[in-house]
Amino acid sequence: MVLQVKSKNILWIANRDKPLPYNGGVLAIAEDGKLKLLDENGIPYWYTEVERSSPLRRVAKLMDSGNFVLQDDQVGISLWESFKHPTDTFLAGMYMGENLSSTSWAGQDDPKPGNFTFKMDQGENQYQITKPFIWYWRSAELQDVFSPDEIIPYQILYLLSNFSQSVNPAGKKSVHNNLTVTPMDYSRMRLIMNCTGEIQCWIEDKVKGWSLIWWEPRDPCSVIHSCGTFGSCNSNYERECQFLRGFGPVSPEHWNSGDFSGSRTGKTALCGGKDMFLRLKMTKIWKTDSNLPVNNETECLKECLSSCRCQAYSYEESDNTRRDNPSDGGTCWIWTEELNDLQQGFSNGSRDLCVRVAASDLGNSLSRIWEKRWYLANLAQLNLNCKQRHNLIR
Missing domain, CATH: 3.50.4 (Hepatocyte Growth Factor)
Structure with missing residues (x-):
């Protein structure tokens, strides 16, 4: 089951790691009050984690915001919503806190959970992209003077905080990485955790369609440990990575082959x-x-x-x-x-x-x-x- 907009951009998938058989299935509110995706034999492939209740009191709705919700129709409260269980897409109305993350597809045409996850680390006061067991990219912390290009534009911070964070006076422009981002219609904006490892910000124009306006990592040098320990990265050079004078690669074979992830070592102890x-x-x-x-x-x-x-x-x-x-x-x-x-x-x-x-x-x-x-x-x-x-x- 997928949610998508008219331009065929898929926003949310219920059973991304357990596809239905080709003969299809049905989405229904079951007798226990849970919203379930069932195959033709009634076997559930996905369901909402909510308390059991009479199905007569519950209704599923797709909101104009793109949020898919299960509500108690009698008291009018949401029991479950897709905005709190995203796949690879972040939309206006979501809140990127400690308990929310966006995980990439495994490939361009494979919606299974992929290698890259975008999330917030409140302890470190930054946003991060992770691969299994390692950091891949991280934003600069507030007032971090050492990595100014990794500061996320304030409009995107505003979106990620569900419009609760005062990051800059309204109406001003923000310039990052030679890109000017003007005040925008947030309902036409989405963040995608791409399968290639980029967190991308897209905005829709009624005439031009969707346009990519911001992304990180911007280049190979923005990837964490891209040149290993005591290695220096310069994206203006054909060979981005160079080790510092007085240091050398632990594995020259890997270094010469273009694998710069190995650490460097000093020849003499300090x-x-x-x-x-x-x-x-x-x-x-x-x-x-x-x-x-x-x-x-x-x-x-x-x-x-x-x-x-x-x-x-x-x-x-x-x-x-x-x-x-x-x-x-x-x-x-x-x-x-x-x-x-x-x-x-x-x-x-x-x-x-x-x-x-x-x-x-x-x-x-x-x-x-x-x-x-x-x-x-x-x-x-x-x-x-x-x-x-x-x-x-x-």
Whole structure:
């Protein structure tokens, strides 16, 4: 049994993992008051989980919103509704909370539950796409400055919250990923968890029909761990994934074949000798493990060196520091876990990231250059200002 609109877009399927035989079946309110889908022999292929009651009191209705409901006709309340049991489609009137999710089809023509599920994780304050046992994509958390492109447009957040979330003043435009989304008729809007792993937003125009206006992941670099541990992704290159200097693939065979999911490894253990920092320009990375106020970048660098767990740091000057008031210092961001989801080549919402690398892994000639810069950058008597130090170790 399926619900669909006139343009043949299937919105909901009752028995998606248990199809009826070709000779068909019947949808009926059974003697126990449950709505059931039965084959010609009366064997149920699907039924609603509701309390038993007289079928004379119950009625099934398909609402204009697309919601299919089972009601107690005597008191006028809904006992069950398809909006609380979606398949791959989210419509206006649903609420995407902890107990609701949309699961993709197994294939373009196979409505069985597929590999991808879109859901909300209130504990993490974000929306996620998952595959069996793993994360596939996740939205940025509110005010997450490290992954600005994964912020969901406010109109879609408004739809997902069943119009209960004030995410932006009404009537304003929102621009994400070079796409402008204007205020819309939410009754002509739907979200699809696609079988290829994309959460897609479609809107219907009376003349043009359905148009795709937003989707995530936007590109291969938006997929979680797309380049593995200590791998960097840049969708502007023909080969998106590159491992950082001083790190290498665990399995070169997999790497060369285009399987970038395997982790990277440093050739030399950190904290065992002179550790250097590889500065990555214009980098996006998932949220940091911790942050603390510091006076300058040298203090941030030393904070990282003080713990063998520190994998990388990033220093951000305060607004007053940027206005030539160095006394106000800035913020030191520290990463203590292995680095994943690095993306380079961005001018907006990105920052320089200094990754800790063993000096011996940077090559002989390069190692000597970095060692010289290392000591120069850390001699206290030089008292370098931020700009000088930046140019020195860049």
